[in-house]
Amino acid sequence: MTAILELKNVSKNFGGVSAVSNVSFGLKQGEIVGLIGPNGAGKTTLVNLVTGVHSLSDGQVIFKGEDVGSQKPFQAARRGLARTFQIVQPFPEMTVLENVSAGAVFGGAAGGIAAGQEAAQAELDFVGLGHVANEPASSLSLPNRKRLELAKSLAMKPSVLLLDEVNAGLNASEIDDALKLIEQISGRGVTILIIEHLMKVVLSVSERLLVLHHGELIADGTPKQVVEDQRVIEAYLGAKFAERYKVAG
Structure with a gap:
């Protein structure tokens, strides 16, 4: 299936600091994809690049076959x-x-x-x-x-919905309600990219996971593939979490 949203070698520099470096991935229609990584990994910056809040330093953002890398936020909203x-x-x-x-x-x-x-x-x-x-x-x-x-x-x-920490500050019951809403939105055919710190949450709802570390995409795969990826364990999850996930699975 052709990607509805595709990033090709996307980069963003702020002065001499590389916030996002050479990131490429695609989202298919109706997918729920989690975007995880440590604080400062570049997750929100990436969303800002997709939606025109920040300009690209390099690369392309392709939405429904159109290069939208120079769009403004209101144009992104009107495109879906x-x-x-x-x-x-x-x-x-x-x-x-x-x-x-x-x-x-x-x-x-x-x-x-x-x-x-x-x-x-x-x-x-x-x-x-x-x-x-x-x-x-x-x-x-x-x-x-x-x-x-x-x-x-x-x-x-929207055709694509980017959710930035939608569960932050919520208790367990409120998070469960939010996840039901996200699944219902996906049922409409909306593609969802969800930035989330709570691993239990992102693992329960995502079909795929993307992992950013120091602005670079270090993993893109199923939740099982990602939590067993040694680079992800070292950069973000920690060995204890990975072991607990294996036992629970």
């Missing part, structure tokens, strides 16, 4: 490349519905304000926030702000 942010910052004075409507309208998925509100309400119902649609976004708890962030990205009708 949506993302969530690790630090959730909704417009606090706007209602929950208005926050999501803004994503639908300005992301280009809705034909106008009325259509945007309709799409927003549908996504709020989907993520479980329909009952607080008219509440100010500032009133939401952290788990519900995470759901709001997800609803905003879904209202853009």
Whole structure:
């Protein structure tokens, strides 16, 4: 199957520092792929390169057969490349519905304000926030702000969704609910790349894992292949985790 999103030798330098170096991989339609690695490995920088927040130093980003390496963030959204942010910052004075409507309208998925509100309400119902649609976004708890962030990205009708630490700060029950939502989104045919620190979470939901270390892609394979990869164990997982995973498996 042809990749819906493909990175070819993507690199990003900040001054003399190489944040991402020569990274290549592809995502197929409907896949859930985990992106893991130590803090500072370049994971969020990679998402920023895909979505036009940062410009490429080298390489190509191919989306649906088109080179989009020079796009701006609003162009990425309108093409169907949506993302969530690790630090959730909704417009606090706007209602929950208005926050999501803004994503639908300005992301280009809705034909106008009325259509945007309709799409927003549908996504709020989907993520479980329909009952607080008219509440100010500032009133939401952290788990519900995470759901709001997800609803905003879904209202853009993405083909590819990049989730940056969507489970950070959540308890075990809230994480289970978030994972169910991610699987339901995948069921729509949306391709998902999920950045995640919690290995139990990423192993439970991902079909493939990508591992970044010092900005370089050191592994790309099934969860079983990756957790048994000696380079990944040394760089990130540690021998104790790898042994526990083998026993549990």
